[in-house]
Amino acid sequence: MRKTTFVALVYLQLLVAYHSVSADANTPHAVTGQVFDSSGSPVSGALVASVPTDTTGSAGSIAWVPTGSKGTFRLILKPGRYIIRAKYEAIGYPDPTFLLSSDPNADFPEVSVAESDVSSVRVRLGGRGGIVEGDLRDSNTQHTISGGKVTIRDAHNSESYVEVFTDQAGHFQFTVPSKPVQLVATAPGYKTTVFNMGHEITLSEGEHRTTNLELQPQCRPAQGSYFRHLGK
Numbered sequence: 001m002r003k004t005t006f007v008a009l010v011y012l013q014l015l016v017a018y019h020s021v022s023a024d025a026n027t028p029h030a031v032t033g034q035v036f037d038s039s040g041s042p043v044s045g046a047l048v049a050s051v052p053t054d055t056t057g058s059a060g061s062i063a064w065v066p067t068g069s070k071g072t073f074r075l076i077l078k079p080g081r082y083i084i085r086a087k088y089e090a091i092g093y094p095d096p097t098f099l100l101s102s103d104p105n106a107d108f109p110e111v112s113v114a115e116s117d118v119s120s121v122r123v124r125l126g127g128r129g130g131i132v133e134g135d136l137r138d139s140n141t142q143h144t145i146s147g148g149k150v151t152i153r154d155a156h157n158s159e160s161y162v163e164v165f166t167d168q169a170g171h172f173q174f175t176v177p178s179k180p181v182q183l184v185a186t187a188p189g190y191k192t193t194v195f196n197m198g199h200e201i202t203l204s205e206g207e208h209r210t211t212n213l214e215l216q217p218q219c220r221p222a223q224g225s226y227f228r229h230l231g232k
Contacts (some may be wrong), residue, residue, distance in 0.1 A: 011214060027081035028078050029113050033121025035086045036073040038105060042071030042124060043088060050075050050082040073123075077113045084109055084123050089175035092128040092206050099160045100152065101177050103127055122178075130203030132211055134165050136185055139214040144170025147213065148187035155180035155200035178205055183213070190215035 035046045047064035062227045064087070069075045075084070087095045094101035096108065101128025111118050136148040154160035156179075165185075165204045166172045180202045183195035193215050195201075203209055 014196050026078060028076045029115075030117040031075045031077050031082075031084070031111055031121060032117070032119045033084070035067050035073065035123045035125065036071060037125050038127065039069070041188050043067060043086075044069045044071055045090075046071065046086050046088040046093070046125070047073065048073040048084060048086045048123065050077055050084055053081045053083055054091060065202060079113050079115075080110050081110060084111060084121055086123045086125055087175075088125065089131070089135075090144060091179075092175060093125045094175045094177050096126075098162045100154055100181075101129075101161050102160075103177065128205040129175060129177040129179075130205065130207035130209060131173060131175050132183075132201075132203060132209050133171065134211040134213060135170045136172070136187060137170065137212060137214050138190075139216045145187045145190070145215060146170050148172075148185060149222075150174075151184040151186075152176060153182045153184065155182050173209055176203055182210065185213040186216060187215055189218055191218055 014073050033049070035043045035048060044067055046067045049064045063073060065073055065179060067086075085096050087093050089095060096106060097101070105124075106126030107122070107124035109121060109123065111121055132152070136145040136150070137143065138145060144166075146166055148166045148170065150164050150166070150172050152162050152164065152174060162174065164172050164174045180200035182198060182200050185187060185195065186192040193213055195211065195213055201209075201211075
């Protein structure tokens with residue numbers, strides 16, 4: 001009887017220890033730091049997010065988290081490795097998620113979350129770009145076109161692009177890096193339109209440019225122009 005009780009107690013202790021270790025391995029920890037611009041000044045109002053770089057990581061903070069008055073941020077992440085990214089599209093710092101916005105001057109550090117909090121993480125934004133926005137319109141009626149697609153492509157790298165879609169009012173907006181880009185627009189029932197005959201545009205730092213695009217309707221055959229030939 002005593003032997004059975006002893007074995008049961010040992011098993012219970014091992015079980016508790018296992019669950020304790022398992023719980024510690026999945027316990028989230030705080031990752032804190034600051035966001036700076038290229039001159040080293042803290043940036044308040046920027047948005048920060050974590051991107052897992054291995055299968056063990058988990059994006060504890062899925063939404064972008066705003067920085068405080070001194071550019072400070074705090075993320076809660078489970079153990080794993082993460083890249084900490086930042087953006088501030090409203091003033092011209094594009095979303096680094098897209099290849100088009102890749103900037104070698106930005107510094108998005110990789111952090112390892114293990115058994116304790118991580119502090120003093122420094123994130124540096126890259127170069128400041130601008131905001132391009134506008135409307136898609138029917139070239140005949142001047143009515144706006146909702147659900148149209150605007151492709152913004154790196155003028156020197158055809159594989160680097162983003163696709164944005166117009167809202168119910170036919171409006172689009174996107175923060176682009178300060179480098180040459182080309183705009184192409186299309187929508188169901190319309191011909192593809194290349195803005196400015198394919199000439200590239202470059203937005204300066206902090207520039208806000210409005211660019212309206214007109215789409216020409218595709219030619220529709222007149223009613224009754226199709227027929228079915230029966231017999232020989």
